Amino acid sequence: MKQTGIPFIFMRGGTSRGPYFNRADLPEDREILAEVLIAAVGSGHPLNIDGIGGGAAVTTKVAMLSRSEDDWADVDYFFAQVSVEDRLVDFKPTCGNILSGVGPAAIEMGLVEPLGDETEIRIRAVNTGARVVAKVQTPNGVLDYQGDAAIAGVPGTAAPIALNFMGVVGSSTGAFLPTDTLRDEIDGIEVTCMDVAMPMVIARASDFGLTGHESAAELDADKGFFALMEAVRTKAGALMGMGDVSKSVTPKFGLLAPAKEGGTIAARYFMPWNTHPSMAVTGSQCLASCALTPGTIADGLLERPTESPANVVIEHASGTIEVLVDFAKNNGFSLNSAGLLRTARKLADGKIYVPSHIWEGK
Template identity: 45%
Template sequence: MTGSDGVRCTLMRGGTSKGAYFLAGDLPADPGARDDLLLRIMGSPDPRQVDGLGGGHPLTSKVAVVSRSDDPAADVDYLFLQVAVDRPEVTDRQNCGNILAGVGPFAVERGLVPAGDTETSVRIRMLNTGELAVATFPTPGGRVDCTGDAGISGVPGTAAAVVIEFPQGDGPLLPTGNVRDVVAGTEVTCVDNGMPVVLIPAGALGATGYEEPGDLEEDVTLADRLREIRLEAGRVMGLGDVEDATVPKISLLAPPREGGAVTTRTFIPVRCHPSIGVLGAASVAAGLRLPGGVGEGIAELPGTGDRVRVEHPTGFLDVETDVDPGTGDTPPVVRRTAVVRTARKIFDGAVFPRSAETAPIPAQPSGGHHDSAAR
């Protein structure tokens, strides 16, 4: 359904992000035509995205495409698309754990999954990497209820909790095979627990790790170093040329200030995240539990329990992670990862894209078929 009829769409806040959710059948099957339509829906390219749904920031220019799954291990398939703000680009080379928080409720409301009487669990296959997640959320009386008393940092007020558990993936936790590498002259830990992330002590790059995101973004010298490290890390992590990709993420680590395990400043890829992504935090938490990693001497891990509190510029994110550090020739593996997020429907209806001005853009390279994109 396009043109004067609009396109059926649900705008949702998922975690600390906001995105447009679509059924796959409501979008063109051709990736180029689909991406051209999404650019016009979101209002890109334009720094303000004034003529579309986007909010002028990568965190508010996201898309979820959802459909029934043919995988017996999943109920629905979820394709995440990052729509660039200031350039005509749509990419599927990463997952988004924040937008993931809204997929289960969206699937129930659109009739893809039947609701339970009190709560519902939806098994989700993330097409970007092939990984699975299970989202559990309240459905009193068989209806999605977004109201509740769960609060997450970076989001005003409270909402219903969405508990997201990530089964162990097939890919290595340490993509390079090493708990510590030297990349572009800097000691780092490269980890992938759902999102490829490069962990770096903030002090190694001349930062404290407590700066405001805007101040870090204005540091030209830091931006150049981040780019250099990210490009080399992409190669050694098996991601290839990441010049035009948003992964791997980079997280600067500093000792905690608010009772958590660590303070972070995360870049996507050079803009500093005002909080931290769910999957990025899952990778950070797992990386902190690796003996010999760069987090040693920085992080203050709890003496008992699996919960790791990751501090970020606007608060914290709790990740429950259980890691077997491995011994000898046995590599480390993650036995369990779970996070608590919230999601809220903002509107449901039809969105009207601006008129087509150019031919559909070419489809971007698919992260879902990139061997090293898996966890």
């Protein structure tokens, strides 16, 4: 069997992992591109045994980079979520954790030149149009992955990567509140449908008979909860103007509960057909915005910060994530930007091979 080799960098970005490609090295046709990514990851097997995926949604993600055509940005970041078993590729969402590795990967690929001890890289998320400024450590103009920053869900420490997200309100649906209301009731469950960095359907854990402090494994084992959650999610997706979302990973689903470890609020995030082992960067922004907005399902679950910027500490299944939210309180709540600290590390590079009958290459 003849194979096509495609240059790639294998990176951990935040609490996710996957291949980072130069977009110019991949097919332009979206259908062929999807087949290439399915083959590269090994989608169609629970262990992704015939590819480099890791058998979990957080390890079957793909980043595709190019010099930006946008006057504001340095780099365009095109994201793909490849399913573990279903041979599906979703190009609708973006991923903030994988975005954590975009700055270092862009430098590795020669798309950006490091400048000084810290290089600021302006990134345009192609899938959603969000603008993100990443600050990458480049002491003496050399990319460095070593540092003292720690994030929950990743062992050890690494160089800090500061991310500041702008233009994320209504990134997928065009509206902060896609159903034009702070609360909807679906199948007897009260939800807030919100679109900040990621369109989400957010509910109180207690309304599902949960504490909101369950482990990811405990939640994944609760098939009754997932069946009810998916029914609510798909109906909410239609109300949000997203059409039939039964085969789409968006909108994502989130549960909120009172914090118990000194944080601002507790949350569990779903991808959506299994539980995120920690927390999505995009999801954290939406959950933080929901927590800060009066009138949402978060009412009564926290003592809301009143001053901006607010540091919202979200307790999740692996620890905590902090979101620095710059907001205004004109007519309720409006988001200016959200900042987070992440890390990334280059794991490998070289060529990944796919069967030539899928794509013969350029």
